[in-house]
Amino acid sequence: MSRTPYTVLISGAGIAGPALAHWLAQADAGFEVTVVERALAPRRGGQAVDIRGAARDVIQRMGLLPSVKAAGLHEHGFAFVDERGKHQASLPMNFMGGEGIVAEIEILRGALSRILYEATRHAVDYRFDDSIESLCQDEDGVHVIFLSGARQRFDLVIAADGVHSHVRALTFGDAHSTSVAPLGGYTAYFTLPFRIETGGWFAIHNAPGGRAIGLRPGGPDTTQVMLSFLSPPVGYERLSADRQKAILTETFAGVGWEMPRVLHVLEHMGSLPDFYFDLVAQVHMEHWARGRVALLGDAGYSPSPVTGLGTSLALVGAYVLAGELVRSGQMHDVAFARYESIMGDYVRQCQALPPGGLQGMLPRSARGIWLRNLSMRMMTRWPVRSLVAGVFHKADAIVLEDYFAPTLPRLTAEVGQLFPRGPGVSLC
């Protein structure tokens, strides 16, 4: 194996990017890893994400399971509430052994991103507030121009820059333009600067018109909000945050339960630091690599939040891609082909939507909401319970090879301190 540093640039410091960086930087296989992220720091936003099936194994192999569990949400599960906050149906955390709709390990996305960043930042060159403006590859490598004006050559570039990946657009051209498949709605996440009590549940209120508000306390003085609504894809994701807030205000006017307090914040608070708004969509690509550039996580195969598997897929994808790069002795074409072949079926299974898709989660009529709640109540009972089990057990449908030696204790000790308790322009 070559000892010349093999340089890898990863675009995106969300989940997939730092997870890949973790493996490459500690594999002692001569990789020099740079991560470029357009935000000023790891992004805090988002609701709970699930770590299921094989991804739990990946987190364990990374040596991060204790920190992830400590920072995890210790909630009772999901509760669907009416306009007065009365429970209509609930799914407890222990339903289906923690591998059902509610996973055993649920963690705020921002907390997971932070854990992955802290575990890697000493071994990886993180460059925040910058991004790739253009890239061009030849036999010698990938020549990158950054937005900051810097120019640098890398052996490989990995796109981990999410559903709307800029690297995918620069590299895959036509295939990129048809890669995002909208699922019929939008979702926003943000934090309220006060606490709304939900009795230990992630509480969701559906309102007619295909609208839902979800709340969970995020700390002593904060509440995490999720707002989702049905809509054809009309480009809202490209608008300014102020316009997006105005759209939410119009869309959710008249909704009961805690919505008036949320609307008040949307209307009167100038800036919400972790405000996130996006199209609910999947990403489908025929291939995940072209030359020296490969796609990872949501950038290559987002299953969408509807499946609850985006984070798990990103963690497993990062493990397999890193493992194959190490195993191939840095022969990227061999590694990328194996990565696609090992992950292909798994991705296809994880992208299968639950019955009804997004529309099933956001019923349009009061009767539809009533029926959905009824089906949720049935779900906890045999025999419906065994029917739904198959939907979630696909998170385990991959056998992970043993690519790496046990993780270095140095990395996990640093994270333990963080959470001590509880929770194309051509250059060629």
Ligand SMILES: Cc1cc2nc3c(=O)[nH]c(=O)nc-3n(C[C@H](O)[C@H](O)[C@H](O)COP(=O)(O)OP(=O)(O)OC[C@H]3O[C@@H](n4cnc5c(N)ncnc54)[C@H](O)[C@@H]3O)c2cc1C
């Ligand atoms: C702020 C945020 C909140 C989210 N909340 C949820 C949630 O509550 N529930 C859920 O199921 N999923 C959520 N997701 C999506 C979820 O994180 C992913 O589905 C999954 O974890 C796979 O992660 P990823 O690293 O592939 O993509 P992401 O987590 O989307 O990370 C992509 C990263 O790339 C960065 N980036 C984007 N464009 C560029 C660029 N041009 N140059 C450099 N960097 C760039 C982004 O800022 C981000 O940090 C959220 C994503 C984000 C960014």
